[in-house]
Amino acid sequence: MTASDSNEQASALACLQAKTPFLWINPGHENGDGGDRGSEASNQAQPGAADIRQAEQRLQRFAPLLAQLFPELAASGGVIESELIAVPHLQQALLGEGSAALAGRLWIKGDYALPIAGSIKARGGIHEVLEFAERLATEQGILSLQSDYRQLAEPQARGLFGNYTVAVGSTGNLGLSIGVIASALGFKAVVHMSADAKEWKKDRLRKRGVQVVEHPGDYEKAVEAGRNEAQADPYSYFVDDEHSLSLFLGYAVAASRLQRQLQQKGIVVDAQHPLFVYLPCGVGGAPAGVSFGLKQVFGTHVHCFFAEPVASPCVLLRMLYPDRPGISVYDIGLDNHTDADGLAVPVASELAVAAMRPLLSGVFTVEDDALFRHLYQLQVCEGIKIEPSAAAGFSGPQMLLQSKSGRAYLEQNLLAPLMAQATHLLWTTGGLFVPEPEYAGFVARGKQLMEAKV
Ligand SMILES: *Cc1c(COP(=O)(O)O)cnc(C)c1O
Numbered sequence: 001m002t003a004s005d006s007n008e009q010a011s012a013l014a015c016l017q018a019k020t021p022f023l024w025i026n027p028g029h030e031n032g033d034g035g036d037r038g039s040e041a042s043n044q045a046q047p048g049a050a051d052i053r054q055a056e057q058r059l060q061r062f063a064p065l066l067a068q069l070f071p072e073l074a075a076s077g078g079v080i081e082s083e084l085i086a087v088p089h090l091q092q093a094l095l096g097e098g099s100a101a102l103a104g105r106l107w108i109k110g111d112y113a114l115p116i117a118g119s120i121k122a123r124g125g126i127h128e129v130l131e132f133a134e135r136l137a138t139e140q141g142i143l144s145l146q147s148d149y150r151q152l153a154e155p156q157a158r159g160l161f162g163n164y165t166v167a168v169g170s171t172g173n174l175g176l177s178i179g180v181i182a183s184a185l186g187f188k189a190v191v192h193m194s195a196d197a198k199e200w201k202k203d204r205l206r207k208r209g210v211q212v213v214e215h216p217g218d219y220e221k222a223v224e225a226g227r228n229e230a231q232a233d234p235y236s237y238f239v240d241d242e243h244s245l246s247l248f249l250g251y252a253v254a255a256s257r258l259q260r261q262l263q264q265k266g267i268v269v270d271a272q273h274p275l276f277v278y279l280p281c282g283v284g285g286a287p288a289g290v291s292f293g294l295k296q297v298f299g300t301h302v303h304c305f306f307a308e309p310v311a312s313p314c315v316l317l318r319m320l321y322p323d324r325p326g327i328s329v330y331d332i333g334l335d336n337h338t339d340a341d342g343l344a345v346p347v348a349s350e351l352a353v354a355a356m357r358p359l360l361s362g363v364f365t366v367e368d369d370a371l372f373r374h375l376y377q378l379q380v381c382e383g384i385k386i387e388p389s390a391a392a393g394f395s396g397p398q399m400l401l402q403s404k405s406g407r408a409y410l411e412q413n414l415l416a417p418l419m420a421q422a423t424h425l426l427w428t429t430g431g432l433f434v435p436e437p438e439y440a441g442f443v444a445r446g447k448q449l450m451e452a453k454v
Contacts, residue, residue, distance in 0.1 A: 376446025
């Protein structure tokens with residue numbers, strides 16, 4: 001490490017410890033494409049484009065079954081996808097009148113409304129449970145790639161699945177996703193919830209027959225408890241949010257779908273038209289999976305930034321200390337207390353960090369107050385309902401355009417002259433099922449903060 005690297009590291013650490021929101025640029029960013037970097041990236045094989053295609057094909061095979069199990073998927077033929085939404089009023093509110101001439105156009109990706117789970121977890125979580133079900137049924141000789149997968153709703157397959165438990169540890173949303181799909185297929189489902197998990201998320205699961213185990217500790221503790229319990233039982237399958245490749249690949253499928261949506265709207269992404277994507281980040285799996293997929297599709301033309309709460313910047317911290325696997329936000333004196341319950345994670349996923357080290361442009365941190373202001377602004381400007389975690393990316397464009405580190409990134413990558421043609425995409429990751437009274441409280445808090453600011 002050079003002297004200037006270690007200065008950068010020290011000043012980033014100071015910002016983290018002071019809980020000052022800032023944008024950290026990844027010095028390991030190669031501004032290359034995802035590539036199939038299997039051999040190059042240590043001895044642990046990295047996933048590649050072929051793996052993402054397999055996940056896509058798996059979701060396609062299951063689509064008729066999903067359409068049958070979930071009436072809300074009938075219209076899409078069993079495909080779980082969200083919209084790409086223009087947000088001109090939000091753009092004006094966040095970046096100012098006439099900002100398009102300077103900054104390009106702002107859009108949101110509407111994963112807040114993903115069916116079944118109501119969050120981005122519908123992508124990864126459902127894929128992993130389907131993969132497990134497919135493997136079991138294939139091993140038992142009741143399914144082949146040519147089968148009509150709707151037979152998995154018949155008694156023979158359900159009887160098989162009923163012998164198994166699918167377990168997961170979660171701050172809430174992953175539990176919702178896994179619990180709902182697992183119980184719909186006939187598995188027993190157990191969700192280990194951390195102390196941050198909201199009551200309504202637990203209630204929603206219990207109503208579907210999912211066993212909810214409450215843990216007094218944080219997310220990492222809930223995952224560990226679930227993992228240990230599942231390990232002792234050969235009929236238990238544990239969805240491991242800290243290590244799972246299947247989750248990661250399920251998230252990555254979002255990229256080719258986004259590519260089609262951009263094309264349909266006539267939005268060009270190329271050397272003259274950069275795409276900037278801002279993704280809320282907890283353990284890192286979801287934003288890393290999506291970014292990995294985006295890099296495969298758009299290569300150097302896409303720039304991915306993660307957003308973390310100032311109290312829980314586990315991925316930024318781990319990126320900052322490449323030789324400290326397992327480093328936790330507690331180790332630097334932070335408390336991991338945030339209203340962004342989906343992002344309240346103390347230790348990053350090693351899988352996510354390894355995949356992102358050469359690909360990620362940067363990470364920025366966000367105060368809780370900003371989440372509520374942005375949640376409120378999105379409601380007022382566009383009539384869209386999200387949860388606080390899902391607003392974490394909203395300070396991204398400003399961070400990039402106005403901070404010193406952001407401007408340096410644009411200069412160094414020769415992007416500054418292209419900004420009028422840029423596309424900025426805020427990935428809104430959850431909110432559909434937030435109960436109205438709870439949501440009204442979020443909006444009221446955001447309104448109060450906005451009024452206090454003026
Ligand atoms: C889980 C979650 C994220 C982040 O995903 P990770 O895989 O934990 O990084 C972001 N937003 C919401 C609403 C989530 O539930």
